[in-house]
Each structure stands twice: as structure tokens, then as C-alpha cells.
Amino acid sequence: MRRLHEGGRIDRSQRIEFTFDSKALTGYRGDTLASALLANGIGLVGRSFKYHRPRGIYSAGPEEPNALVTMGTAGRREPNLPATTVELADGLVAESQNRWPSLKFDIQSVNGLFAPFLSAGFYYKTFMGPTRRAWMFYEHFIRNAAGLGRAGEEPDPDRYEVRNLFADVAVIGAGPAGLSAALAAGEAGARVVIVEQDFLAGGTLLSKPADGQASAWLSGTLARLASMPNVSVMTRTTVFGVYDSNVLGLVERHGSGTIDPEIGSARQMVALLRARTIVYATGSIERPLTFDNNDRPGIMLASAARIYLNRFAVLAGTRVVVATDNDSAYPSAFDLAAAGVEINIVDSRAEPMPVLLEQSRRLGIAVRRKSLISNASGGQAVRAVTVSEPGGTVTLECDLVVVSGGWSPTVHLTSHLCERPVYREDIDAFVPGKLRAGHFAAGAVTGGFITAGAIEEGRRVGTEAATFCGATNFAQPSFSLNLAEINAGNNDSRHAHLFGAAKDGSPSRRPEHPLSRRSAERWFGNRKAGLPKDKAFIDLQMDVTVGDIVLAHREGYESVEHLKRYTTLGMGTDQGKTSNFRALSAMAGLRGMTVPEIGTTTFRPPYTPVAVGALAGRSQRHHYKPFRRTPMHDWHVANGAQMLETGVWMRPWFYFASGRNVDEAYLAEMRMVREAAGLMDISTLGKIDVQGPDAAEFLDRVYVNAFSKLPIGRARYGVMLRDDGIVFDDGTTTRLGERHFFMTTSTAKGPDVLSRLEFLLDTAWPDLRVSVTSVTDEWAAMSVAGPKSRDILAAAFTNLDVSNKALPHMGQLEANYRNRPLRIIRLSFSGERAYEIYAGASVGKEVWCRLIEAGVPFGLKPYGVEALGALRVEKGHVAGPEIDGRTTLDDLGLSRIAGKRNGYVGAVLGRREALSDPARPRLVGLQCVEPGKRLSGGAILFRPGEPMQGHGLGRITSVTYSPTLDAWVGLGLFARNAAEEGSDMVATHPIKGETVRARIVSPMFLDSKGERLHG
Structure with a gap:
């Protein structure tokens, strides 16, 4: 035990129990984990990053490079915390890290025998061959060997x-x-x-x-x-x-x-x-000194030894060697001596301040001038140091070495x-x-x-x-x-300057330190001139030695930024707080330059590591980003909907009334829409109000197809391109008046489309008299689809004429419901006759319930987005998986709607030669031809008999099982010059390990003549 009976700033009335590596220990309120470990006589606390050398507590603050521990258990497990900054608390659980099977016996310490092969940049040289894919083999073993602590995998229960x-x-x-x-x-x-x-x-x-x-x-x-x-x-x-x-x-x-x-x-x-x-x-921050084996447990900064003594009442050692090249280590030596410790001071200077020498003499401290520690001996604790002095070398036995190389x-x-x-x-x-x-x-x-x-x-x-x-x-x-x-x-x-002062009060110069510029040749010129024979560490955490810096210099890495990345110096959790200046001095000496000429690396946030949980705060799960509910959300939940987060919206995925799980439910919901009718919440569609004298001209420019001649009360499907000719989004726009249009977009792209429209009006066409406004929140929207959809609509709104003549396909009807606007547009995404009903958000749920009630005699039930996606695949409608930011109008088979028009966004770049390359993929339909097998989205397509390597000739974008066709079908993108209908393909999914044969067919699997839509 190293705790003094009195003194310090700890509360001895509050005894604290904690564990370290499952060993029960005690400390006091006011301790850090580091001070409590030292008080319990524990000097070995970890293993080094690369060589797995034994390491002890080196400092008393956040600059600690060695004593990294893992705190807590289960979800509260947090690795790589400096024991010097962890406040001791009752029940604290800590463990050492980066060792196996135990801290005292670490098998990977054998790495020290392979040190010549693990020098600076060894990973660049060793693991790049013999083949191009060799790294994939090495990576598994390197990742298991590298790293520090292991984070918990369970959910964190804290806030x-x-x-x-x-x-x-x-x-x-x-x-x-x-x-x-x-x-x-x-x-x-x-x-x-x-x-x-x-x-x-x-x-x-x-x-x-x-x-x-x-x-x-x-x-x-x-x-x-x-x-x-x-x-x-x-x-x-x-x-x-x-x-x-x-x-x-x-x-x-x-x-x-x-x-x-x-x-x-x-x-x-x-x-x-x-x-x-x-x-x-x-x-x-106090700087260390560099000598052979300067990383042994029991070697620490002089300021740290003083802090443990005076703040925590802990003696870090009883036989102490103080090594310094400045005055600031002397107060530590004096305080330790006053506590009864045997002290030897090794001072590299010829003439320390007389007042310090006199105080040392009074306390019985031996001061060795013009002396340097050249080596430390010991295994899991320092036992002695070898001191080089003018008369030769001497060995001093000790159990603690405190060092001070000045301050940064x-x-x-x-x-x-x-x-x-x-x-x-x-x-x-x-x-x-x-x-x-x-x-x-x-x-x-x-x-x-x-x-x-x-x-x-x-x-x-x-x-x-x-x-x-x-x-x-x-x-x-x-x-x-x-x-x-x-x-x-x-x-x-008591002295006017950190490094002493001459009698006239001017600062006295420190003698040359072994890493100073003027003695570079003596340290780095050749082995006979004094190159360290063993491990002399500059960066203790990253195991960067003097030899690594010499090697980096020899191999041309002379910039401090290159030196940092090649050797990993300063790239640990401590960011090189104790090592940076020593490294700069070393590089300056090697290059024959001064430290300011070498410069420093760039200091960036964070100053110390920050937990991801702290950065996230409450922004996790549904709090990670705001999600939105439609006006009918509560009805969906109350009626057994399994909700799904799609973008920023919560939407019904499927309804448990249709099946026990999604696989059962979506098929039942598909059949319901095809045979009777289904009701879908589409409030999440982006809805944009476009008004102004130039509204029609504006839409002609943003869509590839014309809208200026669209009759009032009619809707039209449109496609937008990016400037580079790639498809941006699709949707429908309805003309409500001569200067008034109602635009709908996909759920995912609603905000992006609005932003794009505003950008074009502000920058490209500021002369156009147009206003665009998001009205997504103003309207609740729902779609009733299926053969009986018209009957249901007529039963729900008995005062409206919804006949084929009054409301044809792509027609629009304006009405009122309880003195609120009601808008009905006849258009379909499922391939069936369908109507989109838009009602004020405040009455959206009421309109939804009225449709449900009116549809009971006709078999109407709600359906979710899984069934909706499957229905649109059967019909061959493209959506997000196909409009993925890489496809053109030609790729998707939509070039006919643009015709030979010009003047719209993307028209010029959309006609680039590369975009009409015969090898580019085009939209195709795919049907599985192997009984008992299925298609998978993301599968790569190859011709039969060809090697299944690389990116193939295309990919599957969307799949579903079609109850109508009793087969797995999908949409895909396949090379145009090879996409012949009726030809067979091989679809392979490397991740799932699946391979299946499929046949290219028309992407419109159902009702190619549109009879269901117009009936």
C-alpha cells in the first residue's frame, strides 16, 4: 500500500469500493482511478498498442498515453478511457485492455521479437502482396491484433x-x-x-x-x-x-x-x-525524456508524481530517480524527499540554480550534473536505471523514475x-x-x-x-x-525562469538535449555515436520509437504531417500530447533545421475523445431525425397496421388483418385490390402549389413533356431531369385554372423537388412570374383502387357525379366536404381504376373513415406500402429503385413522352453520345423460370454460360411475387444490345449466395392495353 496516513485532498471519511480486472480494491472520495490503483500498489495497468509491452501510469491528466482502461459492463461498457481522468465512484468496474489472456501474461508481447519487421510504415510494405487481393486475407488478422479496448454491443441504458x-x-x-x-x-x-x-x-x-x-x-x-x-x-x-x-x-x-x-x-x-x-x-503539459526502455511501468512525469503525493496522498515510489533538464522537476523531488523518499537527481545541465542545489543538499538529495539516463531495466516494473555521466556510467536502483523534459x-x-x-x-x-x-x-x-x-x-x-x-x-x-x-x-x-536564471537575471540556456539540433549527428549519425540500442519511445501510446523517426527520415518522410501519418505518431487517443514536441525536435535534428522551421502538425477538434452518445444526445432511434405522421396515423395503428419508417414519414407497411406477417399480408392485399378495392394512405406524397401568369411556361421547362396545353381539370404524368440529363423525379400535375397547377411528387423527393424549383426561379429564370409553395401539410390524401373503386366513391359522396364521362382517366373534380375543399383526381399507380382523394388535413381522418364505411359492402379494406410496391411492379411503373440517380429517359423507356422537345432542363446534356451507348442498360421485365426459386433485388445479371464476374450486363432493381401470374417477377436494367424479350438470363446474388435463371419479358406484366384503367 502506498497511501500516506494523512494529507492530500481526498475525503477519508468516504471509503469507495471498486474493481480492477475483477480484483476488489478500495479508495476514497476525491481519488481518480489512477491514484487509487497506485495507492493499492498496482503499477502495471495496460499493454502497449503494437508491441504489447507492459505499461504503467505516466501522467495525472488527459495527456495520459499508457493507462487506458475499459469502464463499465454490458451497455455501459466504454473503452479507452485514461485512468488519470476517471473519477473514482462506488461500484466502479474497470478492466485493462489490449491483452490476452491476462495483463501480466500477454501472448502478443511476442511482437517485440518481430520489432524489425514492425517498424514505421510496416503495413504499407508488408501486407500489400504477393497478390492484389492479399490485403483481404491479412485484414482479418490485423484487425484482431490491433486496436485497444472493446466497446459494449448491448444497448446503452443511459441518457x-x-x-x-x-x-x-x-x-x-x-x-x-x-x-x-x-x-x-x-x-x-x-x-x-x-x-x-x-x-x-x-x-x-x-x-x-x-x-x-x-x-x-x-x-x-x-x-x-x-x-x-x-x-x-x-x-x-x-x-x-x-x-x-x-x-x-x-x-x-x-x-x-x-x-x-x-x-x-x-x-x-x-x-x-x-x-x-x-x-x-x-x-x-510536461514533456518526457527519451532513453532506452523509457516506457517501463514506474516511469512517470515529475509533475504527476507530485500531484499523486500532494493531492492524493499517494507515494508512487520509495526509491526515486528524478531525471530532468530544467528546474521544474526539483519541487517534485523536494516534496517526495520531505515525505521520506530516497531521491537521486540526474540533471543534464552543468550548473543548476544554486538555490536548488542548496535545497537539495539540506534534504540529503544527491544531484548528478551533466548526466543522462541512457537505459532503464526491469520487466513489469522499473528496477534500476543506467546513468551516463562525465566519468562513465553508473547504475542506480529504484522503483520509480520521474522525468521532466520541460513544458509545452x-x-x-x-x-x-x-x-x-x-x-x-x-x-x-x-x-x-x-x-x-x-x-x-x-x-x-x-x-x-x-x-x-x-x-x-x-x-x-x-x-x-x-x-x-x-x-x-x-x-x-x-x-x-x-x-x-x-x-x-x-x-x-523562487526562480524567475523555468530553466533557471543567470546572476544578472537573464535566462540561462539549457545544455543540449540528446534530441536537440546541434547533437543530431551524435544521436542519429551512426550506432557508434550513440543510437539507442533498445526501444527508446517518442510516442508511448502508438509505440513510435526514435528508430521509427530515423527510418521515416531516411525514406523521405520529412514533413511533420507525413511523419505523423507514416509512423502513426500522435494519432492515438492522446493525440501525441506528450510526444509531439519531442518528435519535432528529432526531425529538426535529422534535417539540420530548427524546430520552428520544421513547424507543427495541425491541431483539430476534438481536444480529447468524445463519446458518440454524447454527440448524439437524444438524437437516436426515432429521435435521430424527425419523423412525420399522416392525419390518419392513429387510425392505422388502432386498426392493426404495422408501421414502417419511409424517409421522414411513418406509413402502414401492412395490416395484420390481412395476414400474420408481411409475406402473407401483402399478397392478400394485392388480391383485394385486383379483385375488389383497396384504400391507401398517400398523404406522404409531395404536394406543391404552382401559381402565376408564367406557371405553364415554367412547367414546360422543368418537365420533359409539355404542360402549357393541358386542359383545365386534367392531370398529366411528368418527368423531371437534372441538368446532366439524368432522371430526377416523376409525378403528376393537375391544371386547376389558367394560372394554377397542383403538382405531386414522390414521397422521397418532395423536399428536393421544391428546393429545385425555388432554385431555378431564383437563379435561372428570375424573370418568370411564378410562385411555388409546399402544400403537403395542408392536404390529407388517400387512393381508392380496384374494379369497384367507382362504386365506393359514389356511395361515399352521393352528391358527386363520378361517372366515366364526368371523371375520366386523368380527370379532376373539385368539390366540398363539410365546407372544406375536396379534390378528386382519377389516376393510378397500381394499374387498376383508381382515384386520389385530397381533403383538408383537419378532416382527413373523417374522409378516410367515410370511405371505409362506404366500402364495406364492396369488400374495401386498407392496404400498405408493401402491397403498393408489388402492384406497381406488376404494372411496370418505375419508382425509386429505378430512378436512382443513374438512369436516363431512354434507360427507363420514357423518351417517348419527351418526343423531340427542346428547352427543358437536361435536354442538351441528356442527348450526350455516352447516354445513348448500346451497352447502357434499359428497363426490362424479368420472370423467374425455375420452380421453387425466387428473384432477389440487387442480383447481377449475366448471359447463361458466361463467367459470373464483375458487374455483369445489368441488375435487378425491384421484385415481387405476383399472385396474378403465380410467379416471381421483377424489373431490372439490362444492356440494350442484349435485352431481347424471351431470352434467358442468370441472376446471381453474391451476398446471399443465390443463383437463379430468369427470362426477359415486357416490363408491363399486367393489362398492357390499359383496359383496367379506363374501364
Whole structure:
């Protein structure tokens, strides 16, 4: 056990039980999973991505590359979460991942023996042959071996939400700079929202002893902020992206079952925060050091060791080697020494600051100058390190190695709006570039690593942000502390510069690090010059080594963007937060350039991974997109309809009164329509009102056939083309008056057709005096079809003359029903005599019920879309499967309706030579000729005896069993020069493994002379 008996910011009165790899463990409220594991003496927590090497906890924040775990069970199973950011909760279930059969014994660790074959870009070189299809063989094995955690496959029982927030000043980060900025802006009267990814506010102040002046400042500031009604502090919330117009994407995390007064019991919530100004107080990330076997469990960042000690009261080790090339690791060493830990400091510099050397001497810490760790030894835990120093090498036994290679300001969010970071030579790091108006930065993100300086800078930019918003209430701060006292209580603030200062106060230069430009030849020139002999890792998560970068350079991948993709460096869940700068330094050294000349990769959202559930919120199942109900929806449900989502509409698929399942029901409904009558809800058709002096001219241009000479009271079938001559949609348009037309479209294309018409009027023909309006919602629509349809219509509306003379095929009748408009158009999609009845939506259900009641003596029953589709196949009508964005008028056999007309959309490009190629497919009918077999939509068509490879000569688009013909029939598209009626084809469906013989016939299987329509 590594837990200290006192100290830290944990609540020892609240003991928490949890499991890791099925082992029962305990921690305290205020722990993270990582701190609790360390407290229980668990150092091995995972395996590496490629080589499956043992890995331990490396950091204490979202930059963690190693300690990825899977949380929860069943539907709550969530993989690849950094243990360093998981708040410990009672009953928490966690398991390690990317190992088999166990964490301690992972068979795939044998990959390390094949390291020479798994170098950078190995997948490009190894798995591309010997044949073109070799990858299809390799892929199965690679996917099983690669990856990290496994997500749950069961439905997630938790709820996710999305909400919108607003603020004058959004402060990202609740460290000393962020809190100071928020306090200043809040006191000025601005509405302030502070966003902090941790579950405690304080940032770097949480890594300091809890009894110092800095902690007093923190508690006082938080108390003051809590008393201000215009300030909100959002902990457990990550800003994952910054977008135009000062919109921040946030993810709020809450434990399952947690009740939050703002969002209820949602497990996670995405919030869009719209702010007038943004203050970036995102801090910085400590850099690692690179040496052989620098990935062993028990090696971690110096800042992490200090956080586990002072925040969580956990000793990560008892015999510690501190390796550094800057001053910031010394406070960690001092705090560990004060806790009774044996410390050795390995400092690559010749002259660390005297004050640090003096403090080390007082604490009994040995400081080895001009020294570097060259290797770490141990298997599943570090046991010793080899130190290279001027006099030779020495081995130091240890159970913890803490490393510090300097700091990289966290510039990711400041770069999301395409503002590139700039390099500062004095701190050897990138800082935010020129920020746009209304954006401010303070603290370590700007390269200022002193606590007192961060507080002062935060107050300044907080005031500037409030002023930018127009706040004017700048009173004296109600809470303050002497910043000198804060400095005196914190070792890391005693020096003026992160890397030390000369006696005159100017920054002192760090000695050359092994990955710096001037020593590139020494590290990368040849093996004798010191190339690492074992695995020296740059990117711990993706197993990218120094050797991989050398290889990528040798093979010509010199751009940082190419280096990233070739080696996969920075492409893990941590996005290379600890590795990016080391990689840039390495590439700069190899190319003999400076780091700013090399540049950085592009930082894009999200800053940390975001769960798909959080992004979706409630937008799932029927909430994924809005779906619509017709006015008769409730009647359908009450009368046994199985509803089907078609586009944005819910439509009756079939009725259980017709059969036990769809296969039985649709056949019965087909027979009913053919022999008596059926009633179909067609309210989902797109309905567009076209009016104006130029309405007829407009329709002549958008349809391939003419409408200007259409008589009033008559309807006409029309087809629209895209500009490129491909069929766009079909439908019918009825002329209601000299300047008034009523257009119907397919259900799927209704919104697209309206948008297309509006576009043409606004851009191509703004001179036409035409108005187009969607009236889809105004009309309930239904179709009564079948031999007895006229009798039913006459019985339902006794005052109307619906005789063949008064209402012929493609004729239209205007009437009223209960003082509401009623429109009847005689046209058919099924091939039977049929009437479309349009009634006001408010009386749609009433009209439907009246037809049902009037049709009882005639055997009228409702039918669904499955039967409707089958009926139209029998009649040879084309629909969505044939009008799929690839077919022309000639392909569908519709060129006759256009004749030799010109002047309509698509006319010119529709006559391109390629569109009349004899090899292009045309619409054909297909009939199965093998007893006991069926046709399948999507099957590929071949001539008998030809090899069944490739795309064949065509495909089947629609199929149905025809009770009238007692055979499986379908529509298809087949090469024109081979589509002879009466010839046999072979239809094969590779996915289903089906092959069946079919005969080409006329696509109009039923009533080719139209006698049923006109009777």
C-alpha cells in the first residue's frame, strides 16, 4: 500500500469500493482511478498498442498515453478511457485492455521479437502482396491484433443530452490564471462561465501542499466566485473544440445515475457555449525524456508524481530517480524527499540554480550534473536505471523514475480557428499566435510558468475581456493575498525562469538535449555515436520509437504531417500530447533545421475523445431525425397496421388483418385490390402549389413533356431531369385554372423537388412570374383502387357525379366536404381504376373513415406500402429503385413522352453520345423460370454460360411475387444490345449466395392495353 496516513485532498471519511480486472480494491472520495490503483500498489495497468509491452501510469491528466482502461459492463461498457481522468465512484468496474489472456501474461508481447519487421510504415510494405487481393486475407488478422479496448454491443441504458449556454466571458481552465481572470471579469459585472475538465478546480495549485499560501488563495477565490450569481464554474467539463462566432463545444460528464440540477440524470451532455469573449487558461503539459526502455511501468512525469503525493496522498515510489533538464522537476523531488523518499537527481545541465542545489543538499538529495539516463531495466516494473555521466556510467536502483523534459504550453484550443502557434526561443516551446479580437490568453499557455505571474496575468486579461464585453463595474478586488507570500510558499516560484536564471537575471540556456539540433549527428549519425540500442519511445501510446523517426527520415518522410501519418505518431487517443514536441525536435535534428522551421502538425477538434452518445444526445432511434405522421396515423395503428419508417414519414407497411406477417399480408392485399378495392394512405406524397401568369411556361421547362396545353381539370404524368440529363423525379400535375397547377411528387423527393424549383426561379429564370409553395401539410390524401373503386366513391359522396364521362382517366373534380375543399383526381399507380382523394388535413381522418364505411359492402379494406410496391411492379411503373440517380429517359423507356422537345432542363446534356451507348442498360421485365426459386433485388445479371464476374450486363432493381401470374417477377436494367424479350438470363446474388435463371419479358406484366384503367 502506498497511501500516506494523512494529507492530500481526498475525503477519508468516504471509503469507495471498486474493481480492477475483477480484483476488489478500495479508495476514497476525491481519488481518480489512477491514484487509487497506485495507492493499492498496482503499477502495471495496460499493454502497449503494437508491441504489447507492459505499461504503467505516466501522467495525472488527459495527456495520459499508457493507462487506458475499459469502464463499465454490458451497455455501459466504454473503452479507452485514461485512468488519470476517471473519477473514482462506488461500484466502479474497470478492466485493462489490449491483452490476452491476462495483463501480466500477454501472448502478443511476442511482437517485440518481430520489432524489425514492425517498424514505421510496416503495413504499407508488408501486407500489400504477393497478390492484389492479399490485403483481404491479412485484414482479418490485423484487425484482431490491433486496436485497444472493446466497446459494449448491448444497448446503452443511459441518457445523453445536448444544451445551449451563453456567457459574456468563457474562461477555459480553472487554474490560477483562469480563476483570477474569472474573478476579475465577474467583479466587473460580466456573465462568466469557467470550464474545467477536472472534478476539482485549482489546476497546478492542486499539486502543491494543501497547507500553503497558494491553497489559501485557492479556497478564498473559489468561495468568492461561488458567492457571485453571475459566475458559473463547470467542473467535469472539457472544451473539445473552438468554432467560429466564439462557439465552444463542451462535454459535461456525470456518473451513471447522478442527478444534476441542471441536466437531470444524463450521463454526459454536449453543450454549445456561445461567448462574447474567450479567455484561454489551458496551462501546459510536461514533456518526457527519451532513453532506452523509457516506457517501463514506474516511469512517470515529475509533475504527476507530485500531484499523486500532494493531492492524493499517494507515494508512487520509495526509491526515486528524478531525471530532468530544467528546474521544474526539483519541487517534485523536494516534496517526495520531505515525505521520506530516497531521491537521486540526474540533471543534464552543468550548473543548476544554486538555490536548488542548496535545497537539495539540506534534504540529503544527491544531484548528478551533466548526466543522462541512457537505459532503464526491469520487466513489469522499473528496477534500476543506467546513468551516463562525465566519468562513465553508473547504475542506480529504484522503483520509480520521474522525468521532466520541460513544458509545452497547451495551445491546441487556440489553434482550432486556424491560428498557428509561434515558437519562443527563450522557453523552447510553441505559444499561441496572434489571437483574434475578443480572445485572450493567460498563464502557462502563454509561456509564463510562475504562479504569481499567472495570477497577475489572469486578472489583467479578465479585466480586458470584461471591458471588451462592455462591463464597467471595476471595483477593488474583494479578496486578495500577498503574491510574494504565495511565491515564498512554493519552490517552483523562487526562480524567475523555468530553466533557471543567470546572476544578472537573464535566462540561462539549457545544455543540449540528446534530441536537440546541434547533437543530431551524435544521436542519429551512426550506432557508434550513440543510437539507442533498445526501444527508446517518442510516442508511448502508438509505440513510435526514435528508430521509427530515423527510418521515416531516411525514406523521405520529412514533413511533420507525413511523419505523423507514416509512423502513426500522435494519432492515438492522446493525440501525441506528450510526444509531439519531442518528435519535432528529432526531425529538426535529422534535417539540420530548427524546430520552428520544421513547424507543427495541425491541431483539430476534438481536444480529447468524445463519446458518440454524447454527440448524439437524444438524437437516436426515432429521435435521430424527425419523423412525420399522416392525419390518419392513429387510425392505422388502432386498426392493426404495422408501421414502417419511409424517409421522414411513418406509413402502414401492412395490416395484420390481412395476414400474420408481411409475406402473407401483402399478397392478400394485392388480391383485394385486383379483385375488389383497396384504400391507401398517400398523404406522404409531395404536394406543391404552382401559381402565376408564367406557371405553364415554367412547367414546360422543368418537365420533359409539355404542360402549357393541358386542359383545365386534367392531370398529366411528368418527368423531371437534372441538368446532366439524368432522371430526377416523376409525378403528376393537375391544371386547376389558367394560372394554377397542383403538382405531386414522390414521397422521397418532395423536399428536393421544391428546393429545385425555388432554385431555378431564383437563379435561372428570375424573370418568370411564378410562385411555388409546399402544400403537403395542408392536404390529407388517400387512393381508392380496384374494379369497384367507382362504386365506393359514389356511395361515399352521393352528391358527386363520378361517372366515366364526368371523371375520366386523368380527370379532376373539385368539390366540398363539410365546407372544406375536396379534390378528386382519377389516376393510378397500381394499374387498376383508381382515384386520389385530397381533403383538408383537419378532416382527413373523417374522409378516410367515410370511405371505409362506404366500402364495406364492396369488400374495401386498407392496404400498405408493401402491397403498393408489388402492384406497381406488376404494372411496370418505375419508382425509386429505378430512378436512382443513374438512369436516363431512354434507360427507363420514357423518351417517348419527351418526343423531340427542346428547352427543358437536361435536354442538351441528356442527348450526350455516352447516354445513348448500346451497352447502357434499359428497363426490362424479368420472370423467374425455375420452380421453387425466387428473384432477389440487387442480383447481377449475366448471359447463361458466361463467367459470373464483375458487374455483369445489368441488375435487378425491384421484385415481387405476383399472385396474378403465380410467379416471381421483377424489373431490372439490362444492356440494350442484349435485352431481347424471351431470352434467358442468370441472376446471381453474391451476398446471399443465390443463383437463379430468369427470362426477359415486357416490363408491363399486367393489362398492357390499359383496359383496367379506363374501364
